[in-house]
Every structure is written in C-alpha cells, then in structure tokens.
C-alpha cells in the first residue's frame with residue numbers, strides 16, 4: 001500500500017517537473033496513464049479485507065434514489081440531514097463530529113430519497129487520509145452528490161474537493177467520453193478518428209498508452225474531435241469510472257455579504273442556503289429532485305378515479321414498460337394496451353403500447369389481455 005502511494009507521489013512530482021510542450025506530450029500522456037492505473041490499484045480492497053461491512057459505511061440502499069453529502073469537515077452536512085429528514089445526526093463546531101455514514105429519508109412528491117450524511121473529508125482523502133477512501137466509496141454509490149461547501153471559506157475549497165473525487169474516478173456532471181475502444185485477441189491496433197482531432201490525441205499517443213496497458217490488439221474510434229488524453233484514459237479505465245451528477249451547495253450564507261452571496265449563486269450547478277436560518281432549504285430539495293430526474297406516475301383502475309395517494313417513481317425517459325415493471329415483475333406478460341392521461345398524451349386519454357414514453361404526473365391505466 002505504502003508502495004503504491006509513494007509511486008503515485010513520484011509520478012505526480014515528475015508531472016509537475018515536466019514542462020508542457022509538444023516534445024513532452026507523449027511522456028506526460030504515459031505518466032497520466034500510469035497514474036490512473038496506480039490510483040485504481042489503491043482503491044482495490046486489500047486481500048482478505050471485508051467490503052466495508054462493520055466499519056459503519058455499509059448502509060444498504062433504500063428508496064427511489066440515493067444522495068450523498070460530501071464536504072470538508074464542519075461545513076454543515078449533519079445539520080442539513082437533520083433539517084431535511086427525521087434522522088438526527090450530531091452536529092458540532094469541531095471537525096469530524098460524524099464518523100460513520102448516517103442515512104436519512106427525504107420524502108418528496110411521493111418518492112423516498114435516501115440521504116447519506118458522511119464524515120468530512122480532507123485533502124489527500126483519495127490517497128487514504130482520514131476515512132477518505134470509505135467516504136468516497138460511499139459517494140460513488142449515489143445517484144447525486146451534494147457537495148456541501150462553506151460560503152465563508154476560500155473559493156479554492158470547491159476545486160480541492162473536486163480533485164479528490166476526480167482522483168478516485170468520479171466524474172461530476174459529465175458524460176462518458178465518446179470514444180469506442182474494443183480490445184481484441186489478435187489483429188494489432190486499428191486506430192481511427194471520425195474527424196481530425198483537436199484535443200491533443202493522435203495515433204502515436206494512443207498506441208503508446210495502449211501498449212503501456214499491455215493492450216496490443218484493439219480497435220479504437222475517436223468520435224469526439226475534442227477528446228483529450230484524459231478522456232482516452234477514462235475510456236480504458238471505464239470500469240473504474242463513475243459518472244455522477246453533482247449539485248454544489250453553499251451553506252452558512254447567513255455569515256457572508258450580499259455581494260458575495262450573489263456571486264456564489266451564479267456559479268453553475270449551484271444552490272445557496274443557511275441551515276441555521278432555515279433559508280433556501282426547499283430550493284436545495286427542489287433542485288435535487290430536478291437533478292435526480294425522477295417522475296411520479298399515478299395509476300388508475302378501469303372505472304375508478306386515479307389513485308393520487310401513491311405514485312410510482314420512475315426515471316426520466318421511462319416507458320410504459322418501465323411503469324409495468326414498477327407495478328409487478330410479470331405485468332407486461334399480460335399487457336394488452338395502456339390508456340394515458342397527462343403531458344405525454346397527444347390527446348386524452350391516449351391508447352398506447354409498451355414503448356410509449358411517459359411524462360411527470362401522467363395517469364396510466366393498464367389493460368391486461
């Protein structure tokens with residue numbers, strides 16, 4: 001373990017020493033590839049180690065989605081959890097008040113969203129400082145990361161925290177690179193670009209990185225002209241990457257100037273709040289709901305009024321088939337057609353099949369054979 005950490009440090013230092021220019025491009029690319037491999041190794045559980053069971057981080061997933069609260073110590077993560085759920089998580093002015101993962105349930109529009117309060121992380125968390133690694137592993141299992149930031153602290157906290165998450169393979173508010181990579185048993189390397197590359201990748205660099213990963217037979221198609229060497233390494237390491245949405249939440253706005261507050265609120269993917277004064281919390285929750293892209297679908301039995309007391313929760317883009325699956329595993333086997341009232345219907349009610357895409361708050365009546 002110490003060895004890997006030391007190797008990582010060495011490579012990071014070599015990268016810092018190396019001037020960025022055309023001549024060092026390949027060397028830097030290879031170093032990035034090595035670094036990615038070592039970081040993935042660092043996250044592999046030690047042989048014989050348990051999966052985190054018994055360490056206070058093995059909270060099972062429940063509800064319709066999971067939100068993880070990630071941040072430096074004492075930014076107000078536990079205060080937030082206690083405000084928005086019925087769970088009470090101890091809050092205090094000293095760092096590392098929270099030592100394990102504490103789950104709470106946020107009820108919203110008929111959905112139950114699990115909110116996970118986590119210990120604060122510090123710089124170097126990705127390399128295992130504090131409980132950084134467990135915290136980050138827990139964050140990796142979430143559908144949305146709420147990055148809680150202290151509005152009274154320096155602006156760089158956001159970048160530092162992002163770097164820690166990046167280092168363990170979490171990619172925030174991004175899509176996987178548009179690169180096709182298929183390892184083969186034989187046939188050498190076939191490297192193609194859909195359009196001339198503009199992001200710094202070229203055939204030689206790709207070849208060298210793949211060789212360094214001991215991939216000598218592969219088919220590569222770079223579909224995105226702006227793809228970078230980092231994107232290419234992410235594609236090789238795709239099984240170690242997690243693409244997660246992130247909402248940046250600045251807490252403690254009760255303690256900053258109006259100008260500063262206004263400036264923070266304009267940053268992308270950002271919301272501001274004060275847990276102490278109970279300001280902006282409903283905004284935060286509304287934004288979480290939007291980011292999670294969940295929808296409520298109400299069911300209706302033939303001859304009855306729709307049942308608005310209980311919603312089925314599905315992801316945006318879901319079809320009648322997904323709705324059936326939510327009701328019962330075998331429902332679609334006897335499915336004949338569905339009637340739909342609401343925003344997705346061209347006229348109400350509309351008779352539709354399994355592939356019809358539903359909208360938030362649609363009413364659906366399923367007719368069986």
Ligand SMILES: Nc1nc2c(ncn2[C@@H]2O[C@H](COP(=O)(O)OP(=O)(O)OP(=O)(O)O)[C@@H](O)[C@H]2O)c(=O)[nH]1
Nearest residue numbers: 074075076077078079091092096097098120275276
């Ligand atoms: N001024 C101000 N203080 C707040 C606010 N929210 C929380 N605090 C205070 O900030 C301190 C830390 O709050 P916690 O909820 O323990 O923070 P945490 O992020 O859970 O901390 P750790 O578990 O130690 O990582 C406490 O003294 C809270 O009372 C806020 O909106 N404004």
Ligand SMILES: [K+]
Nearest residue numbers: 074092094097
């Ligand atoms: K604290």
Ligand SMILES: [Mg+2]
Nearest residue numbers: 077078097098
């Ligand atoms: Mg806490």
